[in-house]
Amino acid sequence: MTDEHDDHDEPWEGSAGDDAPDCDRVEEELRGAAAVLDPVPAELRELAVEAYALHDLDARIAELAFDSLVDALPVRGAVDVPRMLTFRAGELTVDVEVTEEGLLGQLLPPRQARIEVLSGPQAGASLTADALGRFTSDAPPAGPFALRLRTGGEVVVTEWLRA
Amino acid sequence: MDRADVGALVQSAVDGDGAAWKALVEGLSPLVWSVVRAHRLSDADAHEVYQTVWFRFAQHLGRIQEPQKAGSWLATTARHESLKVIKSLRRLTLTDDPQLLDRVSEDGTPEQSLLDAEEAAAESERVRRLWQEFEELGDRCRQLLRVLIASPPPSYQEVSAALGIAVGSIGPLRQRCLRRLRARLDKRGAL
Numbered sequence: 001m002t003d004e005h006d007d008h009d010e011p012w013e014g015s016a017g018d019d020a021p022d023c024d025r026v027e028e029e030l031r032g033a034a035a036v037l038d039p040v041p042a043e044l045r046e047l048a049v050e051a052y053a054l055h056d057l058d059a060r061i062a063e064l065a066f067d068s069l070v071d072a073l074p075v076r077g078a079v080d081v082p083r084m085l086t087f088r089a090g091e092l093t094v095d096v097e098v099t100e101e102g103l104l105g106q107l108l109p110p111r112q113a114r115i116e117v118l119s120g121p122q123a124g125a126s127l128t129a130d131a132l133g134r135f136t137s138d139a140p141p142a143g144p145f146a147l148r149l150r151t152g153g154e155v156v157v158t159e160w161l162r163a
Numbered sequence: 164m165d166r167a168d169v170g171a172l173v174q175s176a177v178d179g180d181g182a183a184w185k186a187l188v189e190g191l192s193p194l195v196w197s198v199v200r201a202h203r204l205s206d207a208d209a210h211e212v213y214q215t216v217w218f219r220f221a222q223h224l225g226r227i228q229e230p231q232k233a234g235s236w237l238a239t240t241a242r243h244e245s246l247k248v249i250k251s252l253r254r255l256t257l258t259d260d261p262q263l264l265d266r267v268s269e270d271g272t273p274e275q276s277l278l279d280a281e282e283a284a285a286e287s288e289r290v291r292r293l294w295q296e297f298e299e300l301g302d303r304c305r306q307l308l309r310v311l312i313a314s315p316p317p318s319y320q321e322v323s324a325a326l327g328i329a330v331g332s333i334g335p336l337r338q339r340c341l342r343r344l345r346a347r348l349d350k351r352g353a354l
């Protein structure tokens with residue numbers, strides 16, 4: 001169904017533009033209907049309020065530099081391709097692979113780190129990156145997630161993303 | 164929300180004022196929700212995108228270049244994340260997983276029961292019919308109007324960021340879509 005098709009059904013479409021007040025009224029009624037029939041769910045509003053705890057001016061943000069979902073060409077016939085993500089904060093690169101089995105990561109240049117897998121404002125599961133910068137988790141992230149890394153006296157957090 | 168207010172609230176939130184953050188959520192979460200809904204995501208996906216957007220906003224607080232445009236920042240992020248979901252669904256063709264759909268929110272329920280009270284039955288029916296006609300509009304109109312009817316109403320800059328359309332085209336398109344909706348309602352004698 002396209003807009004163009006609708007035009008043929010509705011001769012009102014071409015009429016003169018002196019109906020602005022009526023349009024405003026319909027918009028207001030619709031706004032009222034949305035507030036009743038499709039409001040922001042209360043628990044989501046609450047989560048957004050609690051998200052204030054995630055603001056941390058001291059942490060460095062590792063920004064998303066590559067997301068296979070957006071940046072990679074789909075492989076023909078391939079199913080269950082892992083999601084490959086690369087985050088960057090200055091010289092530090094965080095490579096992450098998300099599969100149904102879990103999460104596999106690599107810090108470059110290699111370094112040890114304590115890593116927290118966040119899924120919201122609450123504390124998350126803890127992981128450790130070994131001396132070669134490798135880390136794994138057998139719990140695949142679902143929904144929003146971020147990694148908080150403590151390494152060499154600084155804190156780096158990957159950009160929030162939906163797994 | 165007024166841009167000057169948004170800018171000031173963002174600054175206060177950066178400085179540690181939790182009430183300012185709460186005011187930002189009150190004022191701008193309906194916009195984020197509208198953008199997500201305009202992209203017709205399932206309830207489960209809509210919830211996750213909404214959360215991701217707010218978590219990222221909190222994370223970037225204090226680093227946002229133009230605090231007075233935080234509404235547009237949120238709208239753009241919501242749009243990008245919504246489009247990513249649509250892309251991943253297309254790739255996996257895992258659309259409408261029934262188990263995911265079972266997780267739908269029950270938030271409509273209290274309002275619903277209010278509406279269903281006997282004295283409000285007629286009004287309820289009218290609102291329902293209006294919503295139904297709106298849902299059946301063409302995709303472009305439904306999408307534009309869903310964002311426009313956020314409460315408080317978004318600015319055209321925010322609508323532009325939410326949908327990736329030029330600011331100048333919003334007014335004429337809005338008029339056209341509302342006129343179309345009115346025509347549908349007239350036809351049904353619903354307004």
